[in-house]
Amino acid sequence: MTSRWLPVWRRNLRVWRKLSAPALIGNFGEPLLYLLALGYGLGGFVGEVKGLPYVVFLASGIVCASAMNTATFEGLYSAYTRMAVQNTWGGMLAAPLAIEDIILGEIVWTATKSLISAAPILIVAALLGAVHDWQALWVLPVVFVTGLCFGAMALVVTALAKSYDFFIYYFTLVITPLFLVSGVFFPLEGVPRAVQIGAQLLPLSHAVEIVRPLMTGQPLHDVLSHLLVPLLYASAAFWLATVLLRRRLMS
Amino acid sequence: MGCVERPPRSLNNNMIMDVVVEACGLTKHYGAQTAVGGIDFSVYRGECFGLLGPNGAGKTTTLRMLMGATPPDAGELRVLGHAIPQQAREMRARLGVVPQQDNLDPDFTVVENLITYASYFGLRGPQLSRRIDDLLAFAALEAKAGAGIGTLSGGMKRRLTLARALINDPDLLILDEPTTGLDPQARQLIWQRLRALLGQDKTLILTTHYMEEAERLCDRLMIIDNGRVLVTGSPAELIRQHIEPHVVEIHGPGVDAWYDGIGHALVRRGERVGETVFCYTVDDRPLLDALSRRPELRFMHRHANLEDVFLKLTGKELRE
Missing domain, CATH: 3.40.50.300 (P-loop containing nucleotide triphosphate hydrolases)
Known part of the structure; x- marks a missing residue:
């Protein structure tokens, strides 16, 4: 693999820099509201979860959920716009770029967007006293891997989409359930065993399993295997997106 | 590639680049539909x-x-000296x-x-x-x-x-x-x-x-x-090969009856497209004389052009 994907990534960064102010407000705003409203509002009723104040428990979950959502949005709506509306990829394919270069550039970009959205939450959480110590900075590479995973998955959906409406299915059937049962809002110990197993097979809960101890200062377990799951999803989705997009754009 | 005539090769083998595109039996199907059915051409x-x-x-x-954005189903293709789509x-x-x-x-x-x-x-x-x-x-x-x-x-x-x-x-x-x-x-x-x-x-x-x-x-x-x-071919060649030198486009009341009665005998070839009759002729005098006696018919007299070739080869030919 060469660095030919880099101009694709850089192009997206260049666009983002032009539009970054409203984008940043969105990235900051929504998770911050969740953190304040649920962390303190709901937290007042919930009290402690697994020995942590609820806002502390929640902050790490929100970081992961934000990484997932940001990469997903970028890989669906923004990538679809570049593919089908602006025909940006068509232009790239007329230059010496291959479909793999474009997809890799896009996936790395979605992961970059995950970082851009998760880092502010980390800062806000730290200011709210919901972060234990500097080791929490290790969250960032985990966020990046989470972004690679969900960005790649989103590109598979984009490769199949006939219009923006198609993405509703993916949100309803995949992203929202993951959001709810991956340990973002509540620990998985309480849910039925089948749901727990399901969550184990899916990537988001593994990100949470690493990010939460990193942010709260609890001991880490099985870091490699928890990283491996989202990386496997990312690789498989990258391959599948390549096959599907080659069929779509180059047949 | 066998199907393409080469221009004279000059000096050394690098000058093979004189042929920029060589396409040989280039074919592409989409399902049962043939988009490109085995075409040969070269570009210099x-x-x-x-x-x-x-x-x-x-x-x-x-x-x-x-x-190289679409792989051919069959045929050989070289562009700028590179095999396509491989290179x-x-x-x-x-x-x-x-x-x-x-x-x-x-x-x-x-x-x-x-x-x-x-x-x-x-x-x-x-x-x-x-x-x-x-x-x-x-x-x-x-x-x-x-x-x-x-x-x-x-x-x-x-x-x-x-x-x-x-x-x-x-x-x-x-x-x-x-x-x-x-x-x-x-x-x-x-x-x-x-x-x-x-x-x-x-x-x-x-x-x-x-x-x-x-x-x-x-x-x-x-x-x-x-x-x-x-x-x-070149535009001039194609016009010369396929179309008579003079074209007169005629329309107006009674043009169909006039053409069936008089006009068709004065031209080598005629073609009806909608309300207009296209007349193609080598000698334009007799036709123009006849038209001068029918002031209600409006006409445009011009040289044959590529559009005539295009319409003759791809358009509906409605005449004799």
Whole structure:
């Protein structure tokens, strides 16, 4: 693999820099509201979860959920716009770029967007006293891997989409359930065993399993295997997106 | 490749590049439909080669195969000395493309569009800045360097797309309907620029629906329909081979009856298209004399042109 994907990534960064102010407000705003409203509002009723104040428990979950959502949005709506509306990829394919270069550039970009959205939450959480110590900075590479995973998955959906409406299915059937049962809002110990197993097979809960101890200062377990799951999803989705997009754009 | 005649090979083997495109039995199916049904053609360095045909004839599919964007189902293809699609990436480093639909980056200014597109070729630095200045001058867009794409007219966008296609100083330029939708002034400017490129020994492959554009620009052209080649040749050759020198288009009350009674005997060939009768003749005098006696019939007398060839070969022939 060469660095030919880099101009694709850089192009997206260049666009983002032009539009970054409203984008940043969105990235900051929504998770911050969740953190304040649920962390303190709901937290007042919930009290402690697994020995942590609820806002502390929640902050790490929100970081992961934000990484997932940001990469997903970028890989669906923004990538679809570049593919089908602006025909940006068509232009790239007329230059010496291959479909793999474009997809890799896009996936790395979605992961970059995950970082851009998760880092502010980390800062806000730290200011709210919901972060234990500097080791929490290790969250960032985990966020990046989470972004690679969900960005790649989103590109598979984009490769199949006939219009923006198609993405509703993916949100309803995949992203929202993951959001709810991956340990973002509540620990998985309480849910039925089948749901727990399901969550184990899916990537988001593994990100949470690493990010939460990193942010709260609890001991880490099985870091490699928890990283491996989202990386496997990312690789498989990258391959599948390549096959599907080659069929779509180059047949 | 066996099916393509080579021009005289000169000096050494490097000069094989004189053949820019060699296509041999090029074929593409979509399901049961044949988009391109085994076409042979070659394009030589420094010429403007026109690819004409009605919508759905297979033009865009052919261009996509040339670019390496669509793999052929059968046939052999070499572009700029590279086997396509196997070596398409290497070939595309020497290729420029003006696509049918604008795909400029709407979020970028004119210059940012050029810088970004250059990055796909790995181009950057002071050399690129100079190149961009040259291209802005070439495209008459110096005053718009910092302007957003949304503020450009249709003609400016096309010129920017052309400038973008030249960013890598390509040897071959593929232009898919480069002037569609432009006003006459904007088209004139594009034509001037394309001629300037031909003067720089670049090779152009062009599709267009404007026959006068093809006649004006193309050294040679190929008319295709239903995925097959109908004819190949220079515009003048094709007109001479297929159409009588004089064309008179006649319309007005009673034109059908007049043509059936008198007109048809005065022409070599006639064709009805809607309300108009197209008369093709070698000697125009008898026909013009007859028409002068029928003032209610309005007519236009002109020389045969490429559009006549195109309509004869691809259009509905309604006559005898």
